[in-house]
Structure formats: structure tokens, C-alpha cells
Amino acid sequence: MSELSAMPVAVPPVDKFREFLLTKGMRLTPEREAIVTAVYASHEHFDADVWIEKLERRKGGASRSTVYRTLSLLEEAGLIRKVARSNDREVYEHDYGYPQHDHLICKKCGEMIEFPNEVIAEVLEEIAARHGFRMSGHRLEVDGICADCSRPPERMHRKLDMI
Amino acid sequence: MSELSAMPVAVPPVDKFREFLLTKGMRLTPEREAIVTAVYASHEHFDADVWIEKLERRKGGASRSTVYRTLSLLEEAGLIRKVARSNDREVYEHDYGYPQHDHLICKKCGEMIEFPNEVIAEVLEEIAARHGFRMSGHRLEVDGICADCSRPPERMHRKLDMI
DNA sequence: CTACGTGCAAAGCTTTTGCATGGAA
DNA sequence: TTCCATGCAAAAGCTTTGCACGTAG
Numbered sequence: 001m002s003e004l005s006a007m008p009v010a011v012p013p014v015d016k017f018r019e020f021l022l023t024k025g026m027r028l029t030p031e032r033e034a035i036v037t038a039v040y041a042s043h044e045h046f047d048a049d050v051w052i053e054k055l056e057r058r059k060g061g062a063s064r065s066t067v068y069r070t071l072s073l074l075e076e077a078g079l080i081r082k083v084a085r086s087n088d089r090e091v092y093e094h095d096y097g098y099p100q101h102d103h104l105i106c107k108k109c110g111e112m113i114e115f116p117n118e119v120i121a122e123v124l125e126e127i128a129a130r131h132g133f134r135m136s137g138h139r140l141e142v143d144g145i146c147a148d149c150s151r152p153p154e155r156m157h158r159k160l161d162m163i
Numbered sequence: 164m165s166e167l168s169a170m171p172v173a174v175p176p177v178d179k180f181r182e183f184l185l186t187k188g189m190r191l192t193p194e195r196e197a198i199v200t201a202v203y204a205s206h207e208h209f210d211a212d213v214w215i216e217k218l219e220r221r222k223g224g225a226s227r228s229t230v231y232r233t234l235s236l237l238e239e240a241g242l243i244r245k246v247a248r249s250n251d252r253e254v255y256e257h258d259y260g261y262p263q264h265d266h267l268i269c270k271k272c273g274e275m276i277e278f279p280n281e282v283i284a285e286v287l288e289e290i291a292a293r294h295g296f297r298m299s300g301h302r303l304e305v306d307g308i309c310a311d312c313s314r315p316p317e318r319m320h321r322k323l324d325m326i
Numbered sequence: 327c328t329a330c331g332t333g334c335a336a337a338g339c340t341t342t343t344g345c346a347t348g349g350a351a
Numbered sequence: 352t353t354c355c356a357t358g359c360a361a362a363a364g365c366t367t368t369g370c371a372c373g374t375a376g
Contacts, residue, residue: 027350029356048341063358068341085248088340088366104296115290120283124305127278132310133267140303142287147295190375192331211366226333231366251341251365 013040013079013096020077031062035070039080040094045112047089084141086110106146113146176203176242176259183240194225198233202243203257208275210252247304249273269309276309 011019017036018028038051048068055061062070071092074080081095083103091112100121104113120140128135174182180199181191201214211231218224225233234255237243244258247268254275263284267276283303291298 025355027355029350031357065342065359066357069356088338090340104291104294104298106296107299113294113296115294119286123282123286128267128305128307131267131276131278132313133269133276133305133307134309134313135267135305135307136270137307138303138305140301142291142296142298142301144291144296144298144300146297150295150297188330190330192375194332228334228367229332232331251363253365 016096017074017077017079020079021073026073030060031066032070032073034060034062035067036074036079039074043094043098045083045091045093047086047091049089081137081139083139084112102140102142104142104144104146106149107143108145108149111146111148179259180237180240180242183242184236189236193223194229195233195236197223197225198230199237199242202237206257206261208246208254208256210249210254212252244300244302246302247275265303265305267305267307267309269312270306271308271312274309274311 014028014033014036017032021028021032034055035051038055039046048071051071052064052067055067056064071080075082075092079094079096080092082090083093084091084105100117101114102117102120104115105111106113117140121138124135124138127133177191177196177199180195184191184195197218198214201218202209211234214234215227215230218230219227234243238245238255242257242259243255245253246256246266247254263280264277265280265283267278268274269276280303284301287298287301290296
């Protein structure tokens with residue numbers, strides 16, 4: 001996660017997750033723990049497949065189904081959230097221990113640039129209030145062409161050419 | 164479209180589409196015309212299936228494939244845009260002849276409440292500029308519970324119960 | 327005659343689900 | 352014993368694609 005710095009977290013994600021599971025009468029199994037740990041080991045955006053490939057058919061890993069099922073739980077627990085769709089896949093990111101933000105998504109190279117969204121969040125609060133709408137969250141994808149990709153084609157500055 | 168009123172359009176959608184197709188060396192076929200007409204006949208949100216059901220296997224209609232292919236073209240032409248996903252389906256709406264807006268989406272009854280988004284658009288312009296990002300559009304989904312659905316369950320005010 | 331379009335059916339993909347087995351409490 | 356969980360494979364479901372046939376210009 002680029003320019004936004006992490007903020008120290010009191011309770012580690014795993015514990016947060018265990019708490020959540022408890023309230024639902026569920027357990028923190030080794031598989032579930034493996035997934036949370038993996039997910040929180042890096043701060044990159046990811047999709048289900050990333051972890052399926054790393055965890056499936058490995059000891060101390062988890063199956064495809066379990067990964068999907070656990071991601072849903074993590075989302076419900078507020079630990080991760082869906083931020084976009086890329087190649088027909090849901091893209092997730094951490095939603096705990098990080099400041100709120102949204103993304104500029106480059107249609108050319110696919111890069112996702114984060115930006116803090118306090119102002120937007122405020123505006124939304126106000127709008128929601130005006131409609132008697134109990135807002136629980138939002139998802140904002142801004143698309144266009146990033147600075148690198150829109151530079152004149154001198155010698156191609158693209159990070160990843162999708163053509 | 165609820166509270167936002169339509170603004171008179173100089174060039175009708177069909178013509179706009181024809182122009183677009185021309186620039187790509189394509190033709191406005193009867194099928195394509197049928198689809199644009201159908202799509203612009205009502206101002207509701209819609210997904211591919213809506214038109215497939217109405218147009219498939221009817222004379223003066225169009226096949227499933229053609230509907231999908233044409234919706235893509237219409238999107239590329241800037242006549243419609245994807246605004247959300249519902250039940251794994253892309254939800255579209257007109258993106259021509261209407262003021263810009265975004266949506267509050269009720270997780271309970273599924274209603275999509277529109278609201279004008281000038282303020283947000285401005286904020287985004289500014290953020291994009293700061294990043295040298297050439298913004299072409301955005302997609303903002305605000306979710307939560309609408310006023311009707313969050314009323315205490317006296318006698319159920321929900322428009323559509325999804326349980 | 328050539329290129330663009332259509333329709334049909336099959337394929338593609340991610341995500342979900344049914345079911346039998348296994349383990350914690 | 353009882354219920355929660357896992358894994359496997361199959362199902363689901365929307366969207367895309369290959370292909371042969373038409374047809375406008």
C-alpha cells in the first residue's frame with residue numbers, strides 16, 4: 001500500500017478474527033489461521049486465487065473451498081474488504097489497521113493508486129443522513145490513465161502492458 | 164430514475180450510437196437499433212438478462228450474443244455505464260442525457276437510491292489532478308440499509324424481502 | 327467479392343454447494 | 352454425541368467465443 005502508512009494495531013488480526021468467530025459459535029481452525037496469517041503477511045491487494053495457489057494441497061494450507069469460505073468470513077468480520085474487480089475476480093485488501101482510502105485504477109497498466117478519502121466519507125455521511133440511509137460502507141473505483149501511462153510514448157513507461 | 168430529472172438531449176441516443184459505430188467502421192444494424200431503442204425506452208436500471216428475455220427469439224429482436232455484444236459497444240460509446248453488480252450480474256444505466264449521480268444501495272431490499280454527485284466529482288478531479296491521473300469516470304457504490312428497511316419491524320415496510 | 331454481423335451452441339471462469347468424513351468439546 | 356469444518360468434485364450462472372452462414376456495399 002503506497003503512500004498511506006500503516007497504523008499500529010492494538011489487537012492482531014488473528015485475535016480479532018478469533019473473537020469474531022466466537023460470537024458466531026465458530027472456531028479458529030488451523031486452516032483459518034493459516035489464511036488470516038497469509039493474508040496479513042503482506043499488504044498488497046489480492047484475489048482468492050493468490051492464496052489458493054499458495055495454500056492448496058500444502059500441509060498447513062487449506063483447500064480452495066476453505067479459502068473462499070474464509071475470505072467471506074474475514075470480510076464479514078471487517079478484516080478485509082472488496083475494493084475492485086479485475087479479470088472477473090474480486091480484489092480484496094486489508095480493512096483493519098489501515099486508514100480509510102479509495103483507489104485510482106489505471107485502465108492501461110492496472111495499477112491501483114490509493115488516496116485517503118476522509119472528505120468523500122464525510123460527504124457520503126451527509127448524503128446518507130439526508131436520505132435516512134444507514135450507511136455501512138462504500139466502494140469507489142476511479143478509473144482513467146495513470147501518469148506513467150499517459151506520458152507520450154517516447155520509450156514506453158508502462159509498468160505492465162496489457163495489450 | 165427517481166429524483167433526478169432528465170435533461171433534454173440534442174442528439175438522440177440512436178444517432179449518437181450510429182456516429183460511434185461509424186468511427187469504428189461498423190454499421191447500425193436492425194438488431195443494434197432494436198437494442199438501443201429498447202434500452203432507452205425506459206430509464207430504469209437494467210442488466211443484460213432484461214433485454215435478452217424481451218428480444219431473444221422475437222422478430223425485430225436480437226440474440227443473446229448480440230445483446231451482450233451490443234451492450235459492450237453501448238458502454239464503449241458512452242451511452243450506458245455499469246453502476247453495480249447484483250446477483251452476479253452487471254447492472255447498467257443510461258450515461259447520456261442524464262445528470263451525473265451515484266447510488267445508495269440497500270442491502271436488504273436492493274433498492275438503489277440515486278443522488279447527485281457534483282461535490283464528489285469535484286473532489287475526485289482534484290485528487291486525480293494531484294496524481295497526474297487522467298480520470299475518465301468513476302463508480303461509487305454506497306451500501307447500507309435504507310430508511311424503509313431500518314424502520315422497526317412493526318408491520319414490515321420492506322419493498323421486497325430478500326430473506 | 328469482401329468485410330462485418332448474427333445466431334447457436336459450446337466453452338470459460340470464478341465462486342458456490344452437496345456430501346461424506348473427521349475432529350473438537 | 353453433537354456440531355462445526357474440511358476437501359473433493361460437481362454444479363451454478365453469467366458472459367464470451369468459435370464457427371458457419373448471411374448480407375450490405
